Structure formats: structure tokens, C-alpha cells
Amino acid sequence: MSLGRVRFCNPIIMGIFWAIWVCPWLCLASPGNLHGNKRNMQWRRSSASKEILQCNVYDGEWVWDDSYPLYDSGNCPHIRKEFDCLKYGRPYKDYLKYRWQPKSCDLPRFDGKNFLTEFKGKKIMFIGDSVTLNHWQSLVCLLHSAAPQSEIVQYTNGSITTYTFQEFEVSVIIHQSMYLVDIDDEKIGRVLKLDSIKSGEIWKNMDVLVFNTWLWWYRKGEKQPWDYIQVGEEIVKDMDRMAAFQKALTTWANWVNEDIDPTTTKVIFTGISPSHYNGMDWNETKVTNCSRETEPVSGSTYPSGLPQALYAVKDVLKTITKPIHLLDITLLSQLRKDAHPSSYNAFRGMDCTHWCVAGLPDTWNLLLYTALQNWNSIHTTV
Numbered sequence: 001m002s003l004g005r006v007r008f009c010n011p012i013i014m015g016i017f018w019a020i021w022v023c024p025w026l027c028l029a030s031p032g033n034l035h036g037n038k039r040n041m042q043w044r045r046s047s048a049s050k051e052i053l054q055c056n057v058y059d060g061e062w063v064w065d066d067s068y069p070l071y072d073s074g075n076c077p078h079i080r081k082e083f084d085c086l087k088y089g090r091p092y093k094d095y096l097k098y099r100w101q102p103k104s105c106d107l108p109r110f111d112g113k114n115f116l117t118e119f120k121g122k123k124i125m126f127i128g129d130s131v132t133l134n135h136w137q138s139l140v141c142l143l144h145s146a147a148p149q150s151e152i153v154q155y156t157n158g159s160i161t162t163y164t165f166q167e168f169e170v171s172v173i174i175h176q177s178m179y180l181v182d183i184d185d186e187k188i189g190r191v192l193k194l195d196s197i198k199s200g201e202i203w204k205n206m207d208v209l210v211f212n213t214w215l216w217w218y219r220k221g222e223k224q225p226w227d228y229i230q231v232g233e234e235i236v237k238d239m240d241r242m243a244a245f246q247k248a249l250t251t252w253a254n255w256v257n258e259d260i261d262p263t264t265t266k267v268i269f270t271g272i273s274p275s276h277y278n279g280m281d282w283n284e285t286k287v288t289n290c291s292r293e294t295e296p297v298s299g300s301t302y303p304s305g306l307p308q309a310l311y312a313v314k315d316v317l318k319t320i321t322k323p324i325h326l327l328d329i330t331l332l333s334q335l336r337k338d339a340h341p342s343s344y345n346a347f348r349g350m351d352c353t354h355w356c357v358a359g360l361p362d363t364w365n366l367l368l369y370t371a372l373q374n375w376n377s378i379h380t381t382v
């Protein structure tokens with residue numbers, strides 16, 4: 001019996017709760033759906049969902065698809081200067097044409113109208129670093145392209161920016177947080193507190209939470225945004241960074257275990273987004289950046305193997321007792337050495353860390369959409 005049921009054992013509350021929450025999630029994904037409107041029929045007819053239940057959607061390869069990209073980035077006015085590759089003159093456009101093909105099933109096509117309708121009144125928050133911002137921007141563009149006339153109201157408060165699709169009352173929110181845990185200004189300086197996660201109070205109010213953190217854990221010198229690390233009562237100048245990462249994730253996992261009500265909030269953790277600066281990783285020994293990469297690595301394996309950080313993530317996710325989903329984009333992103341901005345951004349700086357929008361993050365969102373559609377069946381994939 002899930003915790004949610006224990007809390008909502010009063011039959012009246014249970015009934016209301018069922019009607020408002022469980023039914024829409026369950027019924028949309030289940031074949032025996034009573035709400036036989038056109039939208040759901042389409043979902044049913046595709047029979048994708050049944051198939052997907054037995055399929056590891058993260059095991060597959062990139063295939064050419066003439067119908068891609070999913071939208072024209074020129075029509076999305078919300079793309080930041082860092083990610084708007086076509087606008088900044090990227091000449092090789094093949095990167096837009098690849099579709100992720102799982103080995104044993106087909107993914108549904110991203111249906112932005114369906115997404116907006118299904119998530120009416122809901123708040124979807126992405127929490128993490130600039131790669132997470134990248135991910136969020138792609139979703140904004142995917143939804144905008146599905147409903148270009150729908151007004152988007154934008155609101156920023158500190159590190160949180162909310163885009164609300166007015167007509168659908170859907171809010172897609174980014175909370176920029178490099179480490180998920182806190183950095184506090186104290187007398188001695190900026191302290192990264194591996195045991196402290198104050199933002200949980202904000203996150204609890206969301207319907208969908210998409211977390212990520214990785215990029216900043218190995219930053220040193222000028223780029224390191226803290227002076228000390230605190231673990232428990234102990235304050236240190238530095239420590240093993242992988243251990244720090246794992247400690248912070250554990251704090252986050254404990255927060256999920258204690259504070260998330262799975263009947264109201266779905267929790268997703270996005271895997272490790274890889275960079276492409278070291279050609280050794282993909283068997284091109286002398287290459288030191290992604291500037292000449294025009295096609296994905298073919299097949300389903302990446303020469304360097306999976307990053308250690310992903311194993312750390314999986315270890316921590318195993319300790320979570322609530323339903324959560326690992327959006328396991330690591331391997332499929334490793335294969336996409338061609339999908340970074342390289343120097344096609346407003347700054348002309350070499351960027352093989354972030355991703356062009358439109359581009360790879362659209363696939364992350366397609367997989368996010370698939371996970372949410374099939375929530376009751378596929379949440380434990382760790």
C-alpha cells in the first residue's frame with residue numbers, strides 16, 4: 001500500500017482525490033480507458049503504451065528521420081543566445097534530423113496539444129544547472145510550437161522563472177540551482193552545505209519535478225561558486241568531489257523520501273548530460289572539441305562507456321522509496337557529439353557541453369512525456 005493511500009483513507013476524500021488525480025493519470029495510460037475522446041483514442045490506437053511497458057526506451061540508436069525536427073527553432077522566440085545554433089549560423093543542419101529509435105518499441109510522437117490539455121492547471125518544474133535550463137527551453141519551444149497563438153506569461157523571481165501557457169493554465173518553470181543543496185553566505189565565506197536543502201518547500205507545491213545536477217561538481221578556481229563545504233558540523237576547504245556529489249544527492253533522496261507526496265507530485269531525475277571535448281571518448285584520438293562533428297556515433301554503445309557519475313546517481317536512486325523515474329538520457333546523449341552548439345552561439349565560444357535548441361533536448365522531452373504518460377508502469381527503472 002502506498003503512503004498516499006494511507007494518508008487519504010477517508011472514503012470521501014479518497015473519492016475526490018481519485019476523480020481529480022489518479023483517474024486522469026491512470027486512465028490516460030490504460031487501455032481500458034472510459035474517457036473515449038479522440039485524443040485518448042489516438043493514444044490507444046498507437047498501441048505504443050502497451051509495448052512501451054515492456055521496453056527499455058533508453059536502449060536504442062539514432063536513425064535519420066526526414067520529418068524531424070519537431071519544430072522550427074526560428075519560430076520559437078524563447079531560445080537563449082547560448083542555444084540558438086541556427087540563428088548564429090550553424091551550417092551543418094543534419095543534427096536536426098535524427099530520431100531516437102528504441103530497440104524493441106516505437107516512441108509516440110511528441111504531441112504538444114495533448115501535453116497542454118493533459119497537464120491543464122499543472123505546474124512542471126525543472127531544477128538544476130544550465131543543462132537543465134537547456135532542457136526546459138526545449139519544452140517551452142515544443143509546447144509553443146503546438147499552440148503558437150496561446151499567450152505565454154513570463155514571471156521571474158530570483159532564480160525561478162515561470163512560463164505560463166495562459167489558455168491551458170500550464171506552467172513550465174525553471175529553478176536554477178547548481179547543486180540542489182544550499183550555498184549560504186556566512187562570515188567565513190560561501191558555504192556549500194551538503195546536508196541542507198531549503199528549496200524543498202517550493203518544490204513540494206509542484207505537480208512534476210525534473211531534477212538534475214552534475215556540471216558544477218568538479219569546477220575549481222574562479223568558476224567554483226563556494227569557498228567551503230559543510231557536511232554535518234564539519235566545515236572543510238575541499239573534499240573528494242564525487243563523494244560530495246553523492247552526499248548531496250543522498251540529502252536530496254532523503255528529502256524525496258520524507259517530503260514528497262507521490263499522489264500529487266511526480267519526481268524525475270535526469271541522468272548525466274555528457275560533454276564532448278575529448279575525442280578519445282568516441283575513438284577520434286586527436287580531437288579536442290565538437291566543432292567538426294556532423295553526425296552521431298552509430299549504434300548503441302559509446303566507446304568510453306558510461307560516466308562514473310551515473311553509477312553514483314543510480315546508487316542513490318535505489319535508496320528512494322517513493323515512485324520516481326530516472327530519465328536515463330546519458331547514453332543516447334553521449335552518442336550525440338554532433339548536437340552541441342560548438343561555436344554557433346552569440347558568444348562564439350566553444351561549447352560542447354550544452355545542446356542546440358531545437359535538437360537533442362527535444363528527445364529528452366519526448367522521453368519525459370513518454371514516462372509521464374506511462375507513469376504507473378515504468379517509474380522504477382534504476
Ligand SMILES: *[C@@H]1O[C@H](CO)[C@@H](O)[C@H](O)[C@H]1NC(C)=O
Binds near residue numbers: 157
Ligand atoms: C519571491 O521569492 C521569495 C523567496 O522564495 C518569496 O519569499 C517571495 O514571496 C516571492 N515574491 C513574489 C512576489 O512571489
Ligand SMILES: *[C@@H]1O[C@H](CO)[C@@H](O)[C@H](O)[C@H]1NC(C)=O
Binds near residue numbers: 283303
Ligand atoms: C574504437 O577503436 C577500437 C580500437 O581501434 C575498435 O576496436 C572499436 O571497434 C572502435 N569503436 C568504435 C565505436 O568505433
Ligand SMILES: *[C@@H]1O[C@H](CO)[C@@H](O)[C@H](O)[C@H]1NC(C)=O
Binds near residue numbers: 287
Ligand atoms: C577545436 O578543434 C579544432 C580541430 O579539431 C581545432 O582546430 C580548434 O582550434 C579547436 N578550437 C578550440 C576553441 O578548441
